[in-house]
Amino acid sequence: MRNLLVTTALAALLSGCAVSSHATQKSTLGVPRSSADMLAVIDQPGPISFETVASCDWQVDRSGLINLKHPRAKEAGLTDGPEKIQVFFHVLRHPTHGTFIVDTGVEKALRDNPSKAAVRGLVASVMKLETMKFNEPLGDWLAKQQAPLQGVFLTHLHFDHIAGMADVPAGTAVYTGPGEASFREFQNMFVQGNSDRALQGKAPISEWSFEPDATGRFAGVLDIFGDGSVWALWVPGHTPGSTAYLVRTTKGPVLLTGDASHTRWGWEHDVEPGTFSSNIPKSADSLARLRQLAAEHPTLQVYLGHQL
Template sequence: MNTRNLSAAILLGLMMASPLVTAQSDAQQTQHASQAAVLGKPVSLAEMEASLATPGRLGFSVHTSANWQVPLRGLLNLEAPAAKAAGKKDGDEPIQVYLYEFTHPQHGRFFIDTGVAQGLLEAPTRHGVQAELFQAFGLGKIQLLQSTGEIASGGKPLCGIFLTHLHLDHIIGLPDLAADIPLYVGRNEHLSLSPQNHMTQATTDALLSGRPPLNEWGFDKGEAIDVFGDASVYALHTPGHTEGSTAYVLNTLDGPVLIAGDTCHTTWGWQQGVEPGYFTRDKSQNRISLLALKALSDRHSQLKVYLGHQQL
């Protein structure tokens, strides 16, 4: 095995959270600066849910930035009873990389997650993605449909980017976006610990370099963040996939929507209530968050749900 293949194999082994990787090998997600978000106020979940019956104010659109294939065992916990009963087996699973866009009549234009920057795929090392990491994470399998730059150029300047979490496939559109745009993440997202962060932290830091500190939502248990104080956008703490994983509820002109992030990657996982596999930091906590979002959806049939990497 040559040096490059050996490095890739080591990376893949760590990504799969091998039992040989101990808790002491955990690393935090990024060393980029973080601060408490000034934007937003805590409200009860009951108050948020009451708002879903009121016509919304936001323009909203979904952009499929790229097609991709990744191992199913990362997207879905194949050891879950439902997955075993269904005979789910590992293999490359087709997924998409999404970018969500909304426009507020007073506060302007925002993205949720970032899609894929064309320049990062063409010259990954220029953006801090070394060859071994590019290979180990299968980034070469990404088929670009619409770059982040193309999406961003189709409207007014962005006023902010709300991130569901800081995994690379949710921030690799940043090279196409202005460095002064505020970034918002869940509480303690930058501190989220995982063995794979040993490989990804430098790249995450590079993608965030030159940008202002991350703004962390001030979540408390049993509360949502009313982002603009007008019941149009809510942030929900959904820990498990990462420490600060965040879902968003938007009251749009076409009805309420739920951006679930990677609390659930796949259509089947959502339908069966099965959490992600080795891509997730804490499967049991992830399952609690997933079932809470499913219960929210069950209580509000008008709520349209968007998953991390597949469509319902």
Template sequence: MRPRNLALSLAAVLAGSLAIAGVAGFAASSHDTQKSALGEARPTTDLVALLGQPGPVELETVNSADWAVERGGLVNLKHPTAKSAGLQDGDEPVQVFFHALRHPQRGLFIVDTGVETALRDAPEKSALSGLVRSAMHMEKLKVHAPLGEWLAKQPQPLAGVFLTHLHLDHVMGMADVPRGTPVYSGPGETSARAVFHAAVQGSTDRALEGKPALSEWTYAAEANGLFDGAVDIFGDGSVFALWVPGHTPGSTAYLVRSTKGPVLLVGDASHTRWGWEHDVEPGTFTLDGPRGAESFKKLRAFASAHPSVEVRMGHQH
């Protein structure tokens, strides 16, 4: 998701100068990128054959913080189902998660980053600027498990971070990630352009400070695949990165073959439980609405065809 109020205010201030300069928005981050050396593209159909087999990965989802954001950004309120249900804009309670993956050979990885410790204890020292904290209504954020505190309690070091996408509410804990830790995302996350990035780029860059170049999954586009592409991250079929563009260009879901069964982490391809259960795609926080709706339908079709897969939303239990 993104702070829509901030985007709108920035658009009003910057629209004239952007038009004069011929600039179509700003990049999400100036952080360096590189092709990922981890993972190998595989046909999306390959993962289906593995769903019935026990998985090796221990998976834990941690609620780092409770929050509230605009419902219209999370759910398409113009959808007929949303209209018939009488959904109105207003605060929607959400959570800010990170997911811990413990692989028996590869070690500890996390999907997304929750919230950094400084955002609770000393917000002015956090990666988020004062303007961004205000626009994102951080006064509504109740921190439960900052990433740094959680990491300090783990018996093994963090081997890497897998991002669903690069929006600030998914990298708010990145400052607590040890320097030098590899970070992975879908392609095009840093270069995605929008007006509101003028305000958030600095905060995103500070969150990524001290980390290596962002490693982008090397998806092989599949015109007729279950998803737009898939990467077998560890080469053993235990964790797949699934390309689900729309919310952002490189939005990525993760299929984890956990010790308790397969789990699909959809990220912000579907923020809310209501949206998922009622077949209503996300709302205005999505950069490319039509493509996001297409990815949403692919995820729903996959989950419907494979009911043994547990689905975990981007921001609600």
């Protein structure tokens, strides 16, 4: 019996825990479509006013951002070391549905009172937060807005994408890809407390209700508002629920890749992210699908996960 208990405990330890224990639910927002429906309208001007905010500058290990084992990375002579990146949030203003953000930048407390920030302790140390240069934490931006924030569309739940969540007003709707919050990894044993603090007081995480894309171009395609203005694209690999967003703005179509591609070099050379991804082969596949979309639509402006 004792051996069984030890074995069970070790199995639980090795399997890790979920990235967050925050409540989840199936999203009622969004209509499953095929990519053909999206492609029929992608090049038409849309109703969305769009803005990107570089919340902070940062440096992280290149081996996490780019798969340095990829033949093209080896041929280019890329080696590990600090890579300059930024942490973004993107603002979508819909004429009738209101203001939404994609990802969250960083919270004010991370700059003003780090010991009270959602991310602190061991996680903060590992993330090298001392290298951050703060530009506009989400709380500063929100304080200047007249219209209330209607919701947060997340590309995924890695902490550099929910690091501003503590500044989001209580009760705000939060959306992410399927299985994202429940995905189990050993490292989440250290991360979960930070994620839960960031999400405290927010509505349950609503997971996009993707259905298989009839054309097979993406794992799933969702028309978020039902009017063809904002599309969620399921691009698993970096994380199981990773989601990219296609936005038809007043100035043309915009693609927000999330961390399907962190860097400009990775995007331009078709090299997927490295050790930060949970499944590198799937990550490479999702990157290829997004690059094909961009190649077929030259007016598409591409915003990568951490570099412009």
